[in-house]
Amino acid sequence: MDHKIEKFMAIVEExxxxxxxxxxxxxxxxxxxxxxxxxxxxxxQLIIRGGNYFQVTEAGKLVYDYGxxxxxxxxxxxxxxxxxxxxxxxxxxxxxxxxxxxxxxSNQLDFDGQIEVRIDNSARxxxxxxxxxxxxxxxxxxxxxxxxxxxxxxxxxxxxxxxCIANHAREVRxxxxxxxxxxxxxxxxxxxxxxxxxxxxxxxxxxxxxxxxFSTSPDLLRQMALxxxxxxxxxxxxxxxxxxxxxxxxxxSINFNRPIVVVVLNGKYMSIEMKSSIDLVSEVLK
Numbered sequence: 001m002d003h004k005i006e007k008f009m010a011i012v013e014e015x016x017x018x019x020x021x022x023x024x025x026x027x028x029x030x031x032x033x034x035x036x037x038x039x040x041x042x043x044x045q046l047i048i049r050g051g052n053y054f055q056v057t058e059a060g061k062l063v064y065d066y067g068x069x070x071x072x073x074x075x076x077x078x079x080x081x082x083x084x085x086x087x088x089x090x091x092x093x094x095x096x097x098x099x100x101x102x103x104x105x106s107n108q109l110d111f112d113g114q115i116e117v118r119i120d121n122s123a124r125x126x127x128x129x130x131x132x133x134x135x136x137x138x139x140x141x142x143x144x145x146x147x148x149x150x151x152x153x154x155x156x157x158x159x160x161x162x163x164c165i166a167n168h169a170r171e172v173r174x175x176x177x178x179x180x181x182x183x184x185x186x187x188x189x190x191x192x193x194x195x196x197x198x199x200x201x202x203x204x205x206x207x208x209x210x211x212x213x214f215s216t217s218p219d220l221l222r223q224m225a226l227x228x229x230x231x232x233x234x235x236x237x238x239x240x241x242x243x244x245x246x247x248x249x250x251x252x253s254i255n256f257n258r259p260i261v262v263v264v265l266n267g268k269y270m271s272i273e274m275k276s277s278i279d280l281v282s283e284v285l286k
Contacts, residue, residue: 126150153278163242
């Protein structure tokens with residue numbers, strides 16, 4: 001039955017019979033027959049489908065969760081065996097871009113093997129962890145409570161600084177002091193957790209902002225600030241060199257710390273390399 005469940009999991013993860021069949025290198029009719037046989041064996045309907053409609057039933061969700069646990073147990077066994085014989089391993093890490101910049105800009109992960117790094121936003125990295133395509137992910141702490149299937153461990157805070165070019169610094173300080181307003185604000189994409197945290201932090205200090213430019217890329221926000229397009233609140237380590245060279249000025253009246261957590265699937269085997277990576281990120285964030 002296990003091979004049928006694996007094929008069912010592919011359908012759920014791809015949300016498409018066509019894509020799942022391509023992923024498994026089998027025909028779509030063969031995949032449909034496999035699902036039908038699994039449903040007969042279990043005596044329940046797993047997926048409701050028809051035309052463009054696709055929905056996993058409650059029973060299907062239970063079977064999928066079982067499959068995830070089985071895949072984790074199998075993966076854990078293989079990793080323990082690999083560590084026992086000291087075979088070649090690949091450490092799969094997910095990181096938001098600022099954490100990756102901190103780690104690989106001036107530090108080096110101490111890992112005798114291969115590292116596969118996926119850089120993306122927090123929401124997509126959590127999905128990669130859920131699908132076990134990434135061993136763990138360093139992300140911005142979610143605003144809400146995460147599902148029980150995840151282990152979430154706080155590991156530190158990332159310091160942010162409000163910066164702009166020197167010629168604009170006086171005007172920005174004056175606007176904040178007299179109006180409680182950050183003019184021409186360059187900031188993170190509105191759907192991101194970081195933007196929501198920044199917005200809530202500024203509101204708590206009775207500071208408003210005049211949004212001018214939104215982006216998913218902090219480096220693009222930095223480039224816009226360097227061109228004198230406005231002020232932006234970015235991780236301090238990203239702008240320290242620009243500040244030291246006099247290209248950007250820090251507006252010291254605005255301080256913000258972004259909480260960083262590591263996310264791992266519950267029950268996943270924690271290798272020595274995973275633990276040492278967590279320790280390293282924690283140390284860098286101090």
